[in-house]
Amino acid sequence: MITIKQLYKTYDTGVVRVEALKNVDLEVPEGQFLAIMGPSGSGKSTLMNILGCLDKPSTGDYILDGVDVKSQDEKQLSKVRNQKIGFVFQTFNLLPRLDCVRNVALPMLYAGISSTYSKEHSLAALDKVGLLDHARHRPNELSGGQRQRVAIARALVNDPRIILADEPTGNLDTRSGIEVMALFEELHQQGRTIVLVTHEPEIANHAQKIIHFRDGRLVKSEQVANPVRAAQQLAELDEAGEVAE
Amino acid sequence: MNWGEMIKVALEGIWVNKLRSALTILGIIIGVMAVIIVITIGQGGRDEIMGELESMGSNLFAVYISQVEDGDYERYQMDEEDCRIIKESVEGVKAIVPVAYTSASAQTKRKKESCSLTATDGEYAQIRNVQIAQGRFFNTSDNASTRRVVVINQKLADDLFGVGSDVLDQKIMLAGNPVMVIGVCKSATGIFSGGDRPEAYIPISLYYTMYESNGAYELDGTAVSKDRVDEVAQQVMRIMQLRHGDKDKKVYQFFNMEQEMQSANKVTGILTLIIGAIAGISLLVGGIGVMNIMLVSVTERTREIGIRIAIGACRQDIMRQFLIESTVLSLLGGLIGIILGMISAALICAAIKIPFSISLPTVLIASLFSIAVGIFFGLYPANRAAKLDPIDALRYE
Numbered sequence: 001m002i003t004i005k006q007l008y009k010t011y012d013t014g015v016v017r018v019e020a021l022k023n024v025d026l027e028v029p030e031g032q033f034l035a036i037m038g039p040s041g042s043g044k045s046t047l048m049n050i051l052g053c054l055d056k057p058s059t060g061d062y063i064l065d066g067v068d069v070k071s072q073d074e075k076q077l078s079k080v081r082n083q084k085i086g087f088v089f090q091t092f093n094l095l096p097r098l099d100c101v102r103n104v105a106l107p108m109l110y111a112g113i114s115s116t117y118s119k120e121h122s123l124a125a126l127d128k129v130g131l132l133d134h135a136r137h138r139p140n141e142l143s144g145g146q147r148q149r150v151a152i153a154r155a156l157v158n159d160p161r162i163i164l165a166d167e168p169t170g171n172l173d174t175r176s177g178i179e180v181m182a183l184f185e186e187l188h189q190q191g192r193t194i195v196l197v198t199h200e201p202e203i204a205n206h207a208q209k210i211i212h213f214r215d216g217r218l219v220k221s222e223q224v225a226n227p228v229r230a231a232q233q234l235a236e237l238d239e240a241g242e243v244a245e
Numbered sequence: 246m247n248w249g250e251m252i253k254v255a256l257e258g259i260w261v262n263k264l265r266s267a268l269t270i271l272g273i274i275i276g277v278m279a280v281i282i283v284i285t286i287g288q289g290g291r292d293e294i295m296g297e298l299e300s301m302g303s304n305l306f307a308v309y310i311s312q313v314e315d316g317d318y319e320r321y322q323m324d325e326e327d328c329r330i331i332k333e334s335v336e337g338v339k340a341i342v343p344v345a346y347t348s349a350s351a352q353t354k355r356k357k358e359s360c361s362l363t364a365t366d367g368e369y370a371q372i373r374n375v376q377i378a379q380g381r382f383f384n385t386s387d388n389a390s391t392r393r394v395v396v397i398n399q400k401l402a403d404d405l406f407g408v409g410s411d412v413l414d415q416k417i418m419l420a421g422n423p424v425m426v427i428g429v430c431k432s433a434t435g436i437f438s439g440g441d442r443p444e445a446y447i448p449i450s451l452y453y454t455m456y457e458s459n460g461a462y463e464l465d466g467t468a469v470s471k472d473r474v475d476e477v478a479q480q481v482m483r484i485m486q487l488r489h490g491d492k493d494k495k496v497y498q499f500f501n502m503e504q505e506m507q508s509a510n511k512v513t514g515i516l517t518l519i520i521g522a523i524a525g526i527s528l529l530v531g532g533i534g535v536m537n538i539m540l541v542s543v544t545e546r547t548r549e550i551g552i553r554i555a556i557g558a559c560r561q562d563i564m565r566q567f568l569i570e571s572t573v574l575s576l577l578g579g580l581i582g583i584i585l586g587m588i589s590a591a592l593i594c595a596a597i598k599i600p601f602s603i604s605l606p607t608v609l610i611a612s613l614f615s616i617a618v619g620i621f622f623g624l625y626p627a628n629r630a631a632k633l634d635p636i637d638a639l640r641y642e
Contacts, residue, residue: 054555054635075559082557093552093639097261109246110557154556 001162001193002028002051007060009046009216020046022216024060028195030161033188033227035204036197038213044197045166047213051195052085052164053077065161082110086155090167092147094139094154100126101135104154111158118157125153129183145176152183163187165196169203175237181206182230206230246562248569255570258542259577269538270578272531273618277582277611278589279524284607285590287517289599294513296600298506302374303471304339306478306501308485309463313496321489321496322460325366325388325449331464331484337477341466342366345452349420351397351405351445358404360397360443362419364452364461372465375446380413380428387427388448395419396428401443419445422455474501531578532618539571539626550630551638564631571623572616579615583608 009021021043028034038044049055050062053069062069065084072080081087094103101122108118126132129149131142139147148168155163165184169177185206188194196207204210205228212220259266310321328341345364350357367384369375375382375396383394395417397405402412415426424447432441453459466481468474478499485497543550550563587603594601 049636052555054639075561078554078557078559078562081555087555089639093548093555095549095552097257106553107556109250110553110559110562112247115247115250158557 001030001032001065002026002195003061003063005061005063007050007057007062009043009050009055010058020216021050021057024216024218026211026218028193030193031188031191032209033184033194033207034196035207035210036195036213037199037201037204037210039199041215042213043216044213046216048164048166048195048197051162052087053080078110082107083158084160084162086152086158086160086163088148088151088155088163088165088168090170092139092144092151092171094147094150096139099136099138100131100142100150100153103139103150104157107154107158122153122157125157126150128156129153143176144172145179148172148176148180149183152180156187160192162193162195165194167197167199169198169200175234177203178230178233178237182234185230202228246558246566251566251569252573254566255573258570259574265538266574269534270531270574270581272534273528273575273578273615274531274582274585276524276528276531277579277615278586279527280521280614281583281586281607281611282590282593283520283524284517285587285601285604286593286599287513287520288604288607289590289594289601291510291513291517292602293599294509295506298502298509300374301502302372302467303502303506304467304469304474305372305465306468306474306481306499307344307463307465308478308482308497308499310496311498319459321485321491322458322462323464323485323489324460327485327488328366328464330488331466331481334484335477335480337468337470337473338481339467339469340368340372341464341481342369342372343449343461344369344463344465345449345458345461346463347452347456349445350418351401351443352418353405353415356405358401358443360401360445362452363444363446364449365446365465366449369446369465372467376431378429378431380426382428382430382446383448388450391450391454392448393422393424393451394427394448395424396430396446397426398430398432398444400432400441401445402426402429404443419447420455422451424451468501471503474503528614528618532575532622535571535575535578535619536622536626538574539567539623540629542570543567543626543630546630547633547638547641550633551635551641554633554635555639560631563633564627567627567630568620568623571626572619575615575619575622576612579612579618582615583611586611 004024004026007021007024008019011018011020024047036044036047046055050057056070064080069077101119104122104125105118108121109115123132123135126135129152131146131149131153134142134146139150142150163184169180172180181203184194184196198204205224208224208227210222210224211218313321323343325343328343331341332338342365347362348359349362351360366388367382370377370382378399382396383392387394405417406412406415412426412429416423417426449461464481468477478501482497482499485491486494491497553563591601
C-alpha cells in the first residue's frame with residue numbers, strides 16, 4: 001500500500017538547513033496497523049505530512065497504492081487526499097462554524113457529491129461513531145472525545161483505504177482515548193491501513209507494528225506480538241473504577 | 246464542491262460577521278447609490294432639457310446681431326422688409342419675424358409693475374409656440390397698422406389687475422403709452438424661462454414709434470423641417486450680411502434648436518459622466534474595503550483553509566470559495582445600493598421636478614460592476630488563501 005525508498009526531507013530556510021528525514025525506507029502492506037513513535041522533532045510529523053500528500057519528499061520515492069506521488073500535480077494530489085486518505089488530527093480540526101453533519105460531509109462535497117446524498121451518508125458515518133444524536137451540534141458543544149469521533153467520521157466518509165492519525169489521543173483523557181482507539185481497531189478489522197503517530201507506548205501497543213524515529217532516522221522497528229485490545233482496556237478501566245469506589 | 250453549496254457557505258460567512266459585513270458593504274452601497282443617483286438624475290435632467298427644447302420647436306432658428314465694432318447699430322438692425330425678402334428668396338423658411346427685447350413699466354390705475362417687453366410681428370406666436378389663454382395674439386395687420394395693442398402673460402395680468410379679473414379690452418400704460426390688452430398668454434414654465442416673470446408683447450411697429458427705433462436685433466424663424474434648419478439659418482444670416490453690408494461677417498450670428506439640442510445633450514452627457522466618475526471613486530474605495538476585509542478573513546481562517554486542503558480541497562476550490570464570498574459581499578452591497586439609489590433619485594427628482602425613470606441598463610451595469618468589483622478586489626485575497634502552505638495553515642493558531 002505504502003512504499004517509501006531512500007526518502008530525504010530537507011528544509012532550507014536560507015539560514016539553516018534542517019534535515020527532517022534522512023534515508024527512510026518503509027513498507028506498509030495493505031491492511032496493516034502501524035504505529036510511529038519518537039520524541040518531538042524526530043521527523044514523525046514530517047513523515048505524516050508526506051504520507052498525507054500535504055508535503056513532498058526532497059529526494060527519494062513515495063509510492064502510494066501503486067502511484068508515484070512525485071508525478072502527481074496539485075489537483076491530482078488533492079484528489080488522493082480526498083479519496084484515498086482519511087486524516088485524524090490531535091486537535092480534531094473541525095470547522096467551528098459548521099455543525100457535525102456538515103463537518104463530516106465536507107470531503108464528500110469536495111468530491112463533487114450532491115449535498116442531499118452526502119448528508120445522508122454523513123449521518124450514517126456519524127451513526128457508526130455513535131454520535132447520530134449530536135448531528136446538529138456544533139463542535140464547541142461536544143467533549144474532546146466526541147469531537148475526535150466526529151473527526152473520525154469525517155475521515156471515513158469517502159471510504160478511504162488509509163487512515164493517517166497524528167496523535168489522535170493526545171488531547172483526550174484516558175477513557176476517551178481508549179474509545180477512539182476502539183474505533184481505529186474496528187477500522188483496521190474492516191481491512192483499512194492505519195498509520196498512527198503517538199508518543200504513548202500504551203496507545204502504540206494497539207498496532208501490529210511499531211517503528212521508532214530519532215533525529216529523522218528510522219531507528220527501530222518491532223512487531224507487536226499481542227496487540228492491546230481496547231475492549232479489554234475499557235473493561236479493566238471499569239473494574240478499577242469499581243474497586244476505587 | 247458545487248456552486249449552490251459554495252454560495253451557501255459564502256452567505257453563512259457573511260452572516261456570521263453581520264456587523265463587519267455590513268460595514269464592509271457600506272462602501273459599496275454608498276458607491277453604487279451615488280452612481281445610480283447621479284446617472285438617474287442626469288438622465289432625468291437631460292430628458293427635461295430635451296423635452297423643453299423640443300417644445301420650443303426643433304425647427305426654430307434665430308439670426309441676431311452679436312457684435313458691432315463700428316458702433317453703427319442702426320445700419321445692422323433688421324425689420325419686416327428683411328423678413329419679406331428672406332421669405333421670397335429662401336425656400337426653406339416657413340415663418341420669420343423681427344424681434345426686439347426691452348423692459349418697460351406697465352401701469353393701471355391701481356398698480357405699476359415692470360415687465361419684460363417683446364416687440365415682434367404676428368407670426369411670432371407660431372414660431373415661439375406662445376400659448377394663448379384668453380383673447381388672441383396680435384396679427385400681421387395689427388402690426389402693419391400700428392395698432393396700440395398688447396398681449397400680456399398671466400403673471401402680469403394677475404399682478405396688474407388681480408387674480409381672476411377680466412383683463413381683455415382693458416387699457417394699460419406701457420412705458421407711458423396707452424395700449425389695449427387683446428390677449429393673455431400662459432406664463433412660461435421650465436428651466437429656460439428663468440421663472441415666472443411678467444411679460445408683455447407688442448407689435449414691433451408700435452415699438453418703433455414708442456422707442457424711436459427702426460429695426461430689431463434679432464430675427465426668429467422656423468424652417469420647413471428639422472433637417473433643413475441649419476442650412477436655412479445660415480442662408481438667412483448670409484442674406485443679412487449682404488443686405489446690411491457686413492463685409493467682415495462678424496456682426497451676425499445664428500443659432501438653431503437642433504444644434505442647441507445636440508450640444509445640450511453633449512453637455513449634460515459629459516456632466517453626468519464626470520459626476521458619475523467621481524461617484525465611481527467611492528465605489529473604488531468600497532472595493533478596497535472589501536479587499537481589506539477579505540484579507541482579514543483569509544488570515545482569520547488560515548486554519549480552516551489548511552483543514553479544507555487536508556480533506557481534499559484543491560487550490561482552485563479555496564480560491565473559488567473566497568472569490569465567491571467577496572463577490573457575494575459586493576453584489577449584496579450593489580443590490581442594496583441600487584435600491585437605495587433608486588429611492589433617493591426618485592425623491593430628488595420629485596423635489597426638483599424632473600422626470601424620474603428607472604433605466605434597466607443602469608441597474609444591470611451597476612449590478613455587473615459590483616460583481617466586477619467583488620471579483621477584482623477579491624482576487625488578491627483569494628489567491629493568497631489558495632497559495633497557503635497546508636502544513637503551516639494547519640499549525641496556525
